[in-house]
Amino acid sequence: MKTNISLRSKFGKWSSVALMTIFGLFCSSAANAAVIKTDIVMIVDESGSMGNVQTNLRNNIGLFASILSAGGIDASYALVGYGRSGDLIRLITDFTDASGFATAASNLVASGRTEPAYDATAFALNSLTSETGNLSYRADAVKNMILYTDERSNGDSEFNAQSTDALLKANNSLFNAVVSNQNYTDLVGLATNNGGRFFDLDFLNTSDQSVVQTFVEDFARAKLQETLDFCASNPNDPACASVSVPSPASLSLFLFALIALGNRRLKVSKQ
Numbered sequence: 001m002k003t004n005i006s007l008r009s010k011f012g013k014w015s016s017v018a019l020m021t022i023f024g025l026f027c028s029s030a031a032n033a034a035v036i037k038t039d040i041v042m043i044v045d046e047s048g049s050m051g052n053v054q055t056n057l058r059n060n061i062g063l064f065a066s067i068l069s070a071g072g073i074d075a076s077y078a079l080v081g082y083g084r085s086g087d088l089i090r091l092i093t094d095f096t097d098a099s100g101f102a103t104a105a106s107n108l109v110a111s112g113r114t115e116p117a118y119d120a121t122a123f124a125l126n127s128l129t130s131e132t133g134n135l136s137y138r139a140d141a142v143k144n145m146i147l148y149t150d151e152r153s154n155g156d157s158e159f160n161a162q163s164t165d166a167l168l169k170a171n172n173s174l175f176n177a178v179v180s181n182q183n184y185t186d187l188v189g190l191a192t193n194n195g196g197r198f199f200d201l202d203f204l205n206t207s208d209q210s211v212v213q214t215f216v217e218d219f220a221r222a223k224l225q226e227t228l229d230f231c232a233s234n235p236n237d238p239a240c241a242s243v244s245v246p247s248p249a250s251l252s253l254f255l256f257a258l259i260a261l262g263n264r265r266l267k268v269s270k271q
Helices: 002-031 051-070 098-105 115-122 162-170 187-192 209-233 246-268
Strands: 034-043 073-084 086-095 142-149 174-179 199-200
Touching: 034 051, 034 098, 034 115, 034 209, 034 246, 051 073, 051 098, 051 209, 073 098, 073 115, 086 098, 086 115, 115 142, 115 162, 142 209, 162 187, 174 187, 187 199, 199 209
Parallel strands: 034 073, 034 142, 142 174, 174 199
Antiparallel strands: 073 086
């Protein structure tokens, strides 16, 4: 009996150490993974009904940025406004941090009627010939477009859904559509075809700040996962070449090791 107790005690200590060692190695590997850089362009409708959305976006960019940063994402933020009367598509700020973005976003207006979302996306990718954009993307950053609008794209002079989709793919850019109606199948399709998703604009177009905050948190977590997934799927992209993204297989192996050690410990304790 003494021998069994001694063995059980020693094995229990060994098992605990082993578990902690495996856990420590796994966490260390994740913590030491290189930071992923991403350049995010917020493309914001400046038509007359977008004032509330613009304010909520400006006031919550810090929360959005903090979630990405905590997840190992080095993000820069640029702002393109489109639909403004007299200046249809414009660069409001080149890439900056969240604080600089919030300051620049105070220059958004809600006074237009024409919303050329396709042309605005091309502008954000420095590809609209009639109004050349001058966004200074980092060569080693994931390009990331986020479009906010409550209208279908209209008034475009150079691009349509198909050519915008081709442009996004040529730039290996992620795209998200934050729109007020999921029946905007053209914009939703751009998102789902380019690594992104559709999000409901109505959660930003409200004065209920608890709703806004919940939406921003959920949206930021989704963007974090999309960026990680991008590098998992595109390991040779310049933004991902030096990045180690933990794979589902490595997580499964870690969990299997925990279960195996736990079962072995249980068998010894029963002897």
